[in-house]
Amino acid sequence: MTVKARGAHAADQPIVAIDIARRAPGPRDVQIEIAYCGICHSDLHTVRGEWAGTLYPCVPGHEIVGEVSAVGNEVEGFKLGDIVGVGCIVGSCKQCSACDEGLEQYCERGMVGTYNGATADAPGHTLGGYSQRIVVDRDFVVHVRHPREQLAAVAPLLCAGITTYSPLRHWKVGPGSKVGIVGIGGLGHMGVKIAHAMGAHVVAFTTSESKRQAAHELGADEVVISRDAAQMKAHRGSFDFILNTVAASHDLDAYTSLLKRDGTLCLVGVPEHAHPSPYVGNLIFKRRAIAGSMIGGIAETQEMLDFCAQHGIVADIEMICADDIETAYERMLKSDVKYRFVIDAATM
Incomplete structure (x- = not known):
């Protein structure tokens, strides 16, 4: 089946309208008519060849919400008309210890990405999801239980939402926790909302005084301007957990020094250039840790979506039509979006 999509034929070429083929649904497949697809910074890095290994034509998009239009005869739990989501993963080996534990994102043989992953098709x-339709193995499809009028704003939860929910859940953030969220962008704004809903005392870190009010509106109890040494010093040794969403190289010592004994600084952004080497003394003398986290498994993604539906959490978005993707990329590079672009797939 041929469907309309948006993709690029080379790293130095723009996103354009293209026709792509989708397989007919097999026994284990769910066919989805895409309604909305969020735009992630990873899309831009991949399509422009800024990360090694991009295959062309490249059709990005891994924040997908749509309606089930066909299911294979071995599919249980999904039926025609269901509203579903697809995130960053559409396959894994299903045999390694990570897959056995529901951690498909850490599949030891390598997860299959929703775009630019190896497939027989x-x-x-x-x-990926910059298209009208997608066909996905049932094990990598999740239910969306938000109201229909929120579906566009649900799409970014499939990447930005799970990327922040997973570490907050893993490090047991909840009532009584003091949690920092570094960066108030596509990821950070979700981190503030989710940590707040988990019952934590949330402190947002931003370099921009102009984001103070917005951070409070997202659910931050306090806002710290990270360039202000006095504001940073006032919080020294007080955090249980800090989630750092910034994908630019910067000094991690400024944040490790804010952690309590046994506190953790978790990184979810991959910088173009390595962070300066942290001062090990900050870690040794308080048994602090610097860790990392990557999206979440399918079961945890479902858990995140249900948590967000229960608490009325969606992303703050700006809807665009398919012909405006390149403009959105340029604006995203300038941080000119609050806080996530979403493509209306009806404009494909």
């Missing part, structure tokens, strides 16, 4: 690699 033409053209030999997966094509």
Whole structure:
């Protein structure tokens, strides 16, 4: 089946309208008519060849919400008309210890990404959600239980939402926790909302005084301007957990020094250039840790979506039509979006 999509034919070429083929649903497949697809910074890095290994044509998109239009005869739990989501993963080995524990994102043989992952389907690699339709193995599809009028704003939860929910859940954030969220962007704004809903005392860190009010409106109890040494010093040794969403190289010591004994600084952004080497003394003398986290498994993604539906959490978005993706990329590079672009797939 041929469907309309948006993709690029080379790293130095723009996103354009293209026709792509989708397989007919097999026994284990769910066919989804895409309604909305969020735009992630990873899309831009991949399509422009800024990360090694991009395969072309490249159709990005891994924040997908749509309606089930067909299911295979071995599919249980999904039926025609269901509203569902697809995130960053559409396959894994299902045999390694990570997959056995529901941690498909850490599959020891390598997860299959929703785009640019190896597949038997033409053209030999997966094509993502900047398209009208997608066909996905049932094990990598999740239910969306938000009201229909919120579905566009649900799409970014499939990446930005789970990327922040997973570490907050893993490090047991909840009532009594003092949690920092570094960066108030596509990821950070979700981190503030989710940590607040988990019952934590949330402190937002930003370099911009102009974001103070917005951070409070998202659910931050306090806002710290990270360039202000006095404000930073006032919080020294007081955090249980800090989630750092910033994807630019910066000094991590400024944040490790804010942790309590046994506190953890978790990184979810991958900088273009390495962070300066942290001062080990900050870690040794308080048994502090610097850790990392990557999206979440399928069961945890479902848990996140249900948590967000229960608490009325969605992303703050700006809707665009398919022809405006390149403009959105340029604006995203300038941080000119609050806080996530979402493509209306009806404009494909």
